[in-house]
Amino acid sequence: MSIKVRYFASLKEDLGRSEDILETASLLTVRQIWQCANPQQTLPNPILVAVNKDYADLESLVNDGDEVAFFPPVTGG
């Protein structure tokens, strides 16, 4: 399965990259996607996550072709 992982704002700067393409063998949760993409980094807290541009939680399952995004609390407006 191919999963696109995206990072935004301060998280993107901290990681030094804006996206990863993951190839995974099994169905993973959002939390597992983070661990797979960032084995050395614990998941930041607070963190917001989205799957296919809708808010999701860390236990949501990710399907083939999905886009997963991790980002800090939003500060628009």
Place this chain on the structure above:
Amino acid sequence: MSIKVRYFASLKEDLGRSEDILETASLLTVRQIWQCANPQQTLPNPILVAVNKDYADLESLVNDGDEVAFFPPVTGG
């Protein structure tokens, strides 16, 4: 003492006039001003009153040269 009495909106239409000039001998309250200007008419209820363009109550005393106004609840905005 000379007191100007003004009426607005539906009250003005009901009374058929927009103002009276009252000549009074003694110090009167707003309520007495109404009675003096409109001996046949009981004071409408609800009613708002102003003395010199500030809200007042029916027991406020009216001085020589004051302008007293009677009007129905306001409906602007």
Place this chain on the structure above:
Amino acid sequence: MTVIVTGCGFDPWQEIQNYQQTTGILDGQVGATNVFIGTLRDFNDGTAVKGMTLEHYPGMTERQLEIIISEAARQWPVIDALVIHRVGDILPNEPIVLVAVWTSHRGDAFDASRHIMEALKSKAPFWKKERLVSADSRWVKENTNGYKPAQ
């Protein structure tokens, strides 16, 4: 802080644009602006409305509006405020009232603007007389508080 009572039609957006330019309010301190516009609908209480005539008490109206703005500015940190209110004959879709409030923070802009509108509705001496399509006319009885009852 400015109050205008006018017998002429006005474009609310144009008025705000002009006001911001002439006062130079936007000097780095303003973070929030809230604007309320009331316009005449063509229907009220189930009856088709052809137009409206707004009576006021010259002098007292302006004075009360200034008091209302001052009260709001004491309660919230208001940088500037503008109130425009139409009098005379009005047609549907024309603006009746404009309230604009400039503050540093958004909560204050919403709160002060709403407070000014509510106070204006209950205290500023204006009276509406609707001209109905049926050729009758009627005085508007009472202003509602504009909000749904708590549920």
Place this chain on the structure above:
Amino acid sequence: MTVIVTGCGFDPWQEIQNYQQTTGILDGQVGATNVFIGTLRDFNDGTAVKGMTLEHYPGMTERQLEIIISEAARQWPVIDALVIHRVGDILPNEPIVLVAVWTSHRGDAFDASRHIMEALKSKAPFWKKERLVSADSRWVKENTNGYKPAQ
């Protein structure tokens, strides 16, 4: 109901004027319009701000703004709503966000507009990075709720 995310500066009053004209919203039903504008201040948390860069998540941002407006329109009888949000580099006094809501009654306009602003602040994926006069820059940490605590 319209959502615009733009990298270009905009005049909020001009935008509303144009929107009203092109949509023809004012057709006798609108009695109330509430508009909120957020502009960039030149000071935040005690530090002089030279400018700001707004990042967003293209596609998700628009989607979330549309959801927010739909939620407001389910809760209040909203005739129309317009949200414009700036992204990219912004200077002090420039508008960041515009929320406009058209309704029949004033309480609904205030409530829906405020709701959309609060939901936007907590849910729409935008991130502010302030460019400071000191030549540093910093990510804005968290949006406040914009209101004073109850006293």
